[in-house]
Amino acid sequence: MYVKELEVINFRNYSNLKIEFAKGLNILVGENAQGKTNVLEALNYLGALKSHRGNKDKEIIKWGKNKAYIRANGSRNIGDFTLEFLLSLESKKEIKLNGIKINKTSEVFGTVNSVIFSPEDLRLLKDGPDVRRRFIDNELNQLKPKYHHYLNQYNKVIQERNNLLKQRVNNTLIDIYDEQLSEFGSFIILNRIEFIKKLSIISKLLHRKITNGKEEISIQYKTDVKDVSLKDIKEKLYRLYKENIAEDIKKGYTSKGPHRDDLIIFINGVDAKSYASQGQQRTAALSLKLSEIEIIKGETGEYPILLLDDVMSELDLIRQKYLLDSLKDIQTFLTITSLNDIEKFNFDKKRVFEVYNGTINVKEI
Numbered sequence: 001m002y003v004k005e006l007e008v009i010n011f012r013n014y015s016n017l018k019i020e021f022a023k024g025l026n027i028l029v030g031e032n033a034q035g036k037t038n039v040l041e042a043l044n045y046l047g048a049l050k051s052h053r054g055n056k057d058k059e060i061i062k063w064g065k066n067k068a069y070i071r072a073n074g075s076r077n078i079g080d081f082t083l084e085f086l087l088s089l090e091s092k093k094e095i096k097l098n099g100i101k102i103n104k105t106s107e108v109f110g111t112v113n114s115v116i117f118s119p120e121d122l123r124l125l126k127d128g129p130d131v132r133r134r135f136i137d138n139e140l141n142q143l144k145p146k147y148h149h150y151l152n153q154y155n156k157v158i159q160e161r162n163n164l165l166k167q168r169v170n171n172t173l174i175d176i177y178d179e180q181l182s183e184f185g186s187f188i189i190l191n192r193i194e195f196i197k198k199l200s201i202i203s204k205l206l207h208r209k210i211t212n213g214k215e216e217i218s219i220q221y222k223t224d225v226k227d228v229s230l231k232d233i234k235e236k237l238y239r240l241y242k243e244n245i246a247e248d249i250k251k252g253y254t255s256k257g258p259h260r261d262d263l264i265i266f267i268n269g270v271d272a273k274s275y276a277s278q279g280q281q282r283t284a285a286l287s288l289k290l291s292e293i294e295i296i297k298g299e300t301g302e303y304p305i306l307l308l309d310d311v312m313s314e315l316d317l318i319r320q321k322y323l324l325d326s327l328k329d330i331q332t333f334l335t336i337t338s339l340n341d342i343e344k345f346n347f348d349k350k351r352v353f354e355v356y357n358g359t360i361n362v363k364e365i
């Protein structure tokens with residue numbers, strides 16, 4: 001798939017922007033704080049339906065304005081698409097797919113698939129479990145609308161439950177919440193386990209290639225309720241909430257469940273979070289990100305768009321080369337601060353955009 005054109009109005013530091021992209025490599029070059037990441041954010045919004053920086057819709061509207069508009073058209077195997085978003089300070093966002101208003105966000109998931117890779121992702125192994133859970137959730141949200149719905153529901157119920165726990169309440173409402181959490185939570189856990197299985201197989205192969213066969217990567221999903229069937233996970237999860245209620249009341253929050261799960265990544269058999277060097281951790285993060293692309297290809301039959309935000313300078317030459325060599329059939333958007341950073345690489349087809357203070361000029365085609 002690819003995005004042909006992007007138009008944004010009052011989005012971050014852009015008042016009015018319309019750009020046509022190349023099918024292959026698109027390079028956005030500019031100094032810091034000019035608006036490169038903002039373009040990637042708009043592109044990623046098409047697939048994730050939210051900001052990858054964790055900002056709310058209201059925060060991506062240009063300061064001093066009430067509304068922002070994003071429109072993109074592009075092509076997939078099944079045909080062309082036009083996606084439009086109208087974000088407002090006062091009301092819910094409006095979405096249109098091919099000119100038709102969409103009421104349920106789940107209906108537009110999968111129109112655009114995107115994978116974003118930023119310097120934070122290089123810390124995927126080092127940072128806290130929430131970063132690794134987000135890595136899995138972002139992918140599953142795009143691939144399974146039901147997952148997105150259940151995860152949202154789960155998070156809402158956890159908040160309600162935590163509100164009661166803070167007041168040291170243990171009543172029938174808690175029991176209703178535990179039932180709901182086990183229903184949503186079991187679906188989340190089962191899907192994560194299946195995803196990790198695929199990720200494990202693909203990343204093993206990629207990681208061997210990137211490290212010239214020197215390193216073996218393996219990945220495990222860390223949960224309290226590992227099981228094979230939805231029914232079993234649901235029952236165990238329900239029991240887990242019940243068993244921990246006294247502890248939860250003491251702490252004032254729900255201490256067990258999929259919202260606390262994690263990924264453990266092993267390199268050559270040892271836990272990479274504690275024992276791998278920074279370079280090894282970055283390489284593993286690269287393998288996981290590239291695996292994410294392959295999983296989307298496997299599930300949808302097409303490569304997603306790939307957004308590389310400022311990652312070249314964070315990788316050594318070998319990893320840079322490996323990354324760029326892997327991009328042959330993938331529409332890629334790469335941000336850099338200077339063209340010198342990539343002059344050592346040869347690209348057949350590329351389009352360069354100069355980004356300056358919320359404006360963009362095509363440099364060469």
Ligand SMILES: Nc1ncnc2c1ncn2[C@@H]1O[C@H](COP(=O)(O)OP(=O)(O)OP(=O)(O)O)[C@@H](O)[C@H]1O
Binds near residue numbers: 013014061335337
């Ligand atoms: N809601 C907003 N309205 C207007 N401007 C905004 C908004 N949010 C961020 N900005 C501005 O956008 C600019 C940052 O853009 P962006 O993050 O795309 O930079 P960048 O070119 O990727 O820089 P770097 O190379 O440092 O990552 C900053 O000048 C910031 O003040």
